[in-house]
Amino acid sequence: MKIQKLVKNIALASTLLCSVSSWAAKEVTIGYQGMYNPMKYAIDTEMFEQATGYEIKWRKFDSGAKAITAMAAGAVDMTVAGSSPIASAASKGIEMELIWIMENIADAEALVVRDGSGITSPTDLKGKKIAVPFVSTTHFHMLFALEQFGLSEKEVKLINMQPNAIMAAWQRGDIDGAFIWDPALGKIKQNGSVLVTSKQLSAWGKPTFDGMIASKEFTQENEDFVVTFLSTLAKVDRSYVEGRDTMTADNPMAKSVAKISGGDAAGVVEAMKLYEFLDFDGQLSCQWMGCGAEGGATQALKSTSEFLLEEKKITELQPDYSLYVNPTFAEKAKAAM
Structure with missing residues (x-):
């Protein structure tokens, strides 16, 4: 039993x-x-x-x-x-x-430059501080954009920042531009202008x-x-x-x-x-x-x-x-x- x-x-x-x-x-x-x-x-x-x-x-x-x-x-x-x-x-x-x-992604990611940064063309990126989340799609396109613009990473100060940090740095005026997506993208566009979008860069061969x-x-x-x-x-x-x-x-x-x-x-x-x-x-x-x-x-x-x-x-x-x-x-x- x-x-x-x-x-x-x-x-x-x-x-x-x-x-x-x-x-x-x-x-x-x-x-x-x-x-x-x-x-x-x-x-x-x-x-x-x-x-x-x-x-x-x-x-x-x-x-x-x-x-x-x-x-x-x-x-x-x-x-x-x-x-x-x-x-x-x-x-x-x-x-x-x-x-x-x-x-x-198309136009939903873009490189935006801050009003008053003095950046009106790609060559103006030299010596500027550009924020981007490293190892992201925008980082990849940022590097590809520099290549297309005839610039090296050493000529531009790329800073590794996450979206929330980018918005805060933008408001303080600590950065001259950022390659990012929404909602941060929409916010920084309010006092910035788009230099290039992922749609344009994808058309150049890197989707x-x-x-x-x-x-x-x-x-x-x-x-x-x-x-x-x-x-x-x-x-x-x-x-x-x-x-x-x-x-x-x-x-x-x-x-x-x-x-x-x-x-x-x-x-x-x-x-x-x-x-x-x-x-x-x-x-x-x-x-x-x-x-x-x-x-x-x-x-x-x-x-x-x-x-x-x-x-x-x-x-x-x-x-x-x-x-x-x-x-x-x-x-x-x-x-x-």
């Missing part, structure tokens, strides 16, 4: 452990940044939690570099980051993969984007979650694109984005128009995540990494960057729509 009772206790313990394990598997930590995009509405209204049934712990990062560090440490399962930090992470062999293009990346271990163990997450993300992106032309500051989405990212709803409406949000066909096209090694996202990671290597921001290149771009989950999400 004692043996039978022991067996029953072991069976009960196993059942409880399995239940705890199953419950724990439904928790996920996802990182995001302050960019203005439809995902913030989904975060605010808990659309992802309702669609997936998972408990989601949202974690905000000031930069993609910090988000990548957290992923490398196992502190987040999925996170938003710019193409430059994603390329850096891939070059370092971090076990992650790009699963969604959050947005084509940038923001992407959702995920731990490979997490995606392997939580495929259904990832597919449902992307389906939900695609729906909220489509909702925005369809109503973009008539959106006002009173729109619930504009209010949610302002609440989660910071800033005001009116500024959100204007800033979001600067981005390009892709549907499934766009995501899976050769311009972005499709076509393997020849795809646009893979090529962007490769060219960005080559540039970062030249600038000694990384120490080596990967032989195949397509291993870090996985369109499979977007394909399955599209098929399930």
Whole structure:
């Protein structure tokens, strides 16, 4: 009898452990940044939690570099980051993969010079203090811009600053310019002028984007979650694109984005128009995540990494960057729509 009772206790313990394990598997930590995009509405209204049934712990990062560090440490399962930090992470062999293009950055990132700084043309950047978050998409484009302008890093004083610090330094007059995104971008534009945007630099051959990346271990163990997450993300992106032309500051989405990212709803409406949000066909096209090694996202990671290597921001290149771009989950999400 004692043996039978022991067996029953072991069976009960196993059942409880399995239940705890199953419950724990439904928790996920996802990182995001302050960019203005439809995902913030989904975060605010808990659309992802309702669609997936998972408990989601949202974690905000000031930069993609910090988000990548957290992923490398196992502190987040999925996170938003710019193409430059994603390329850096891939070059370092971090076990992650790009699963969604959050947005084509276009005019949503820009180099703004402060009124009264004496900068009216690229050559005027010599000797000036320009703030930029290092190892970000704007850092990559800042370096590329200097190259195109015929200037070296030694001729311009690049200062590593996060968005909030940039706004404070701008107000004090400590910096002459900054290459940044919203909400900081909108604020410094109020007494500054745009010298060049990421859209212009992308047209010169170095495109940038923001992407959702995920731990490979997490995606392997939580495929259904990832597919449902992307389906939900695609729906909220489509909702925005369809109503973009008539959106006002009173729109619930504009209010949610302002609440989660910071800033005001009116500024959100204007800033979001600067981005390009892709549907499934766009995501899976050769311009972005499709076509393997020849795809646009893979090529962007490769060219960005080559540039970062030249600038000694990384120490080596990967032989195949397509291993870090996985369109499979977007394909399955599209098929399930």
